[in-house]
Amino acid sequence: MNSLKSKQIMKKILLLIICCFGTIWASGQGKVTFSPATFTSEDEVTITLDVTGTPLEGANDVYIWAFSNDGVGGGKDASTNGQWGASSPNAKFTKTATNIFTFKFTGTILFGQSPAELINFGFLGKSIDGSKQTPDYKPFKFDPLVFTPGQFRLFPAKLDNTDMATVYFHQNLATDINLQRMTNIKVDLSFYNEAGSVVGSKQGIATVKESAILFSYSFIPDRVITVPAGTKLGKFTYQFSGTVKDAGGLDVQANGPVIEVVYTVFN
Amino acid sequence: MKRIQYILFAICILSIWSCKPEEFPPIGEAQNVVKSIQGTWGLTKVTQIDQDATTKGFPYKQLDITSVYPYTDLVVAFMGDAQGNPSTFTITSGNSPKIADLTTGNWAVDDVKAPTTISLKNGTITNSLSIGSYVSLKSGKLLIKRDKKLNGKVILSYQYEFTKK
Incomplete structure (x- = not known):
């Protein structure tokens, strides 16, 4: 009995230590905010970088080193980068307070790429000679300027955790042969709190057949799951699924990809 | 020929003489x-209106969501005082999803003669709703819009159409 108790205490201590290290690690990463919070590649954006807890803490001069399309191909260095050992004066952040720096840019100008080419970007803050730097901050997505039809769609494109969401499956745009042939189409929903833990899920929800090639489901989170008092939902995922016939004519399960939607915080 | 000239002259005189200022009926x-x-x-x-999609000229700009949940259960009562000024309000949702954070309180408008915004207040909580066309009020329809903004930019709106009971 005593051994069980001490094991539980040890577990709690371990969890506390992990939490402490997590907090220390997070505080050492600096903080980035954007104004406006969402932007296209043609919008003028102001990055506010807080270098507290990074190797640049206390610095007076911080330079941006930016790059586009991280992890998706077709990336370029920002035109203002200069050399790693000698940053361009155009890359200099404006110091607005101790450890707080801002940098204004427009994606298409900074990277010399068209809106169609720009998907995301990342950056870090550095000293002029590159001897000190912050971690990479990436990837930050540009809002699309051109509508691209896809097999899955959300309406509205930006919403918070109290809004009605409608998820769509355009079967005629499906790229996977099983999804193209899938029948008896249902959707699975999972909701997560701001820490990323699952708050509730509902599987196998019947979709609305809007036409022969379009299926949808509309919902407000608290009508699908019970959201505990004080819990704030941070995101949800949806996954369309159905059945296809195998070679023997039997129904087998077919699943689409899990799509994640992060809730916008309106202000 | 002379006779025709006389006739034309007489017609001109008659036309000018017949002109007189017309009185407009009262506008009410x-x-x-x-x-x-x-x-x-x-x-x-x-x-539901995706204002961001509207701004960008994307398809799928709005969606009628009335039938998704029993929105038609919802009833709003805007009360007035003896002078006809806005006083209290109540929102009875029934099984409808909420359309505002408040269910009771006081309401006010931004401009008594030409209001564009209704403010619902209860304590420190205030919800602002935009008023739509005045013309529809005459036919017993009240159009109210609620905007959701991100850094001052309207991203999403809900347009509510009410019918007078």
Whole structure:
């Protein structure tokens, strides 16, 4: 009995230590905010970088080193980068307070790429000679300027955790042969709190057949799951699924990809 | 020929003589919008508008969501005082999703003669709703819009159409 108790205490201590290290690690990463919070590649954006807890803490001069399309191909260095050992004066952040720096840019100008080419970007803050730097901050997505039809769609494109969401499956745009042939189409929903833990899920929800090639489901989170008092939902995922016939004519399960939607915080 | 000239001259004189200023009928009393808003209204239509998609010219700009949940259960009562000024309000949702954070309190408008915004207040909580066309008020319809903004830019709107009970 005593051994069980001490094991539980040890577990709690371990969890506390992990939490402490997590907090220390997070505080050492600096903080980035954007104004406006969402932007296209043609919008003028102001990055506010807080270098507290990074190797640049206390610095007076911080330079941006930016790059586009991280992890998706077709990336370029920002035109203002200069050399790693000698940053361009155009890359200099404006110091607005101790450890707080801002940098204004427009994606298409900074990277010399068209809106169609720009998907995301990342950056870090550095000293002029590159001897000190912050971690990479990436990837930050540009809002699309051109509508691209896809097999899955959300309406509205930006919403918070109290809004009605409608998820769509355009079967005629499906790229996977099983999804193209899938029948008896249902959707699975999972909701997560701001820490990323699952708050509730509902599987196998019947979709609305809007036409022969379009299926949808509309919902407000608290009508699908019970959201505990004080819990704030941070995101949800949806996954369309159905059945296809195998070679023997039997129904087998077919699943689409899990799509994640992060809730916008309106202000 | 001379006779024709006389006739034309006579027609001209008669035409000029017959001209006289026309009196316009009275335009009637100005519509008292605040008074028109007062009363009990049942929610009949809810439209979700993706303003960001509208701005960018994307397809799929709006969606009628009235039938998704029992929105038509919702009833709003805007009360007025003896002078016809806005006073209290109640929102009875029934099984409808909420359309505002408040269910009771006081309501006010930004401009008594030409209101564009209704403010619902209870304690420190205030919800602002935009008023739609005044013309529809005459036919017993109240259009109210609620905007959701990100850094001052309207991203998403809900348009509520109420019918007077």
